[in-house]
Amino acid sequence: MPKEWRLLYSQGRTGLITDTMVTFGPQASMDECQASETIYTVSSGWCDDFKIFFQYFGQMLGELHQMFRELEMDSNQILTYSHLLDDLITRLPRELREGPDAIRPNDPEWLSAAINEVESMLTARLLTKNHP
Numbered sequence: 001m002p003k004e005w006r007l008l009y010s011q012g013r014t015g016l017i018t019d020t021m022v023t024f025g026p027q028a029s030m031d032e033c034q035a036s037e038t039i040y041t042v043s044s045g046w047c048d049d050f051k052i053f054f055q056y057f058g059q060m061l062g063e064l065h066q067m068f069r070e071l072e073m074d075s076n077q078i079l080t081y082s083h084l085l086d087d088l089i090t091r092l093p094r095e096l097r098e099g100p101d102a103i104r105p106n107d108p109e110w111l112s113a114a115i116n117e118v119e120s121m122l123t124a125r126l127l128t129k130n131h132p
Helices: 003-011 019-024 030-043 046-073 075-091 108-127
Strands: none
Touching: 019 030, 019 046, 046 075, 046 108, 075 108
8 A cells, every 4th residue: 555545544533334335335446445535534524424324324224125125026035045944943842833823934925924024123123212
C-alpha cells in the first residue's frame, strides 16, 4: 500500500460495518475500498455512522426478505433445504414426529408455512424495540 494510503488509514477509524461494505458490497475492489474509506475518514461524523448502520440494516432485511420470497416461490428449493433437517427429526421425541401437529419438514406445504411463520416472527423481532 502506498505511503499516502497507509497514513490515511492510520488516521481513520475502524468498525464492524464500513461505508465500503454498504456502498460496494463484499466484492469491492481495492480502488473502491480505498476511495470509500478515504471519503469516510475525511468527512465522517456520528450522523454518517448512523446512516451507514441503517443502510446496512436495511440491506440485511432486504436480503432476508428476498431469501424468504425465493423459498416461498420454489417448493423444490424448500425440499432441498428440508434434507438438512433429517438428523434433527430423528432426534425429536415421537410426539413431535407423529400426530396432527407433527413436524414434517419433507412436506413442502408444511415447511413453507413454517418459513412464513419464522419470517414474520423474525421481522417483528428485528423491527420492534421491546420484544418478549
